[in-house]
Amino acid sequence: MRRILFIIAVISLFHQPAISQDIVNFITVGSNGITNNPDEVISFIVIKKYEDGHYERLDYKKGGPLMKLSSYKDDSLKVLNGRFMQYEPNGNIKFYGAYSEGLKSGDWLTFGDSYKVVLSVKFDHDTIVKVNDLDSKDSTIYEDSKEAEYPGGIKAWSKYVSNSIVKSGVIDRSFGGGQTKVNFTINTDGAPMEIFLSKSSEFILDEECIRIIKVSHWKPAFENGKNVKSYMMQPFTFEK
Numbered sequence: 001m002r003r004i005l006f007i008i009a010v011i012s013l014f015h016q017p018a019i020s021q022d023i024v025n026f027i028t029v030g031s032n033g034i035t036n037n038p039d040e041v042i043s044f045i046v047i048k049k050y051e052d053g054h055y056e057r058l059d060y061k062k063g064g065p066l067m068k069l070s071s072y073k074d075d076s077l078k079v080l081n082g083r084f085m086q087y088e089p090n091g092n093i094k095f096y097g098a099y100s101e102g103l104k105s106g107d108w109l110t111f112g113d114s115y116k117v118v119l120s121v122k123f124d125h126d127t128i129v130k131v132n133d134l135d136s137k138d139s140t141i142y143e144d145s146k147e148a149e150y151p152g153g154i155k156a157w158s159k160y161v162s163n164s165i166v167k168s169g170v171i172d173r174s175f176g177g178g179q180t181k182v183n184f185t186i187n188t189d190g191a192p193m194e195i196f197l198s199k200s201s202e203f204i205l206d207e208e209c210i211r212i213i214k215v216s217h218w219k220p221a222f223e224n225g226k227n228v229k230s231y232m233m234q235p236f237t238f239e240k
Helices: 002-013 153-168 203-214
Strands: 021-030 043-050 055-061 066-072 080-087 093-100 103-111 117-124 127-131 178-186 192-199 221-223 226-228 230-238
Touching (some): 178 203, 192 203
Antiparallel strands (some): 021 043, 043 055, 055 066, 103 117, 117 127, 178 230, 221 226
């Protein structure tokens, strides 16, 4: 039965509507390397191409969480360029950073067990230039501040999420369910951006959670007389 589920899940990946991206390759891996035998598969690699021309490689355990996400300039997948994430065996995010022309660039974040950043290191051309003080935060509170909100409030958001999951049928195509957590930013125009997994469960569930966030639209946060960015985390729990 697990073999059939795996085959169905793989086939379904190529029939999901793409949102500014396309899955261009799917590679199944066994203990001795690439294999086409579903019974030998222990992990798989998904290659995505985005509209701007860059590529992402996602390394997943079979029926399990994401292990690593890496970005590249082109289809040769040789030069790291763009966001990079590494995950713990249980699917919790461990590192989040970015490469520029193969070199570490910008802020690299290390996450603890509670999904909170425990260390932030700034890189410039692979060289550490600053270790950020995570305790240094702007404590100013504005009287007119308001968090980002989904139109209709929490009940409307819960209904939207529930209906989307049921309509997709993704639970029936998953191995064992689990929990996925998606972090994202609501921009000043209400659009979700900077979306990433802080906890992975399995590929087909993770992809549906990311899709749900991507196509949503919010009322942006408001502070000090203007719209501001808002940082959010949404957990999704799937039970089979």
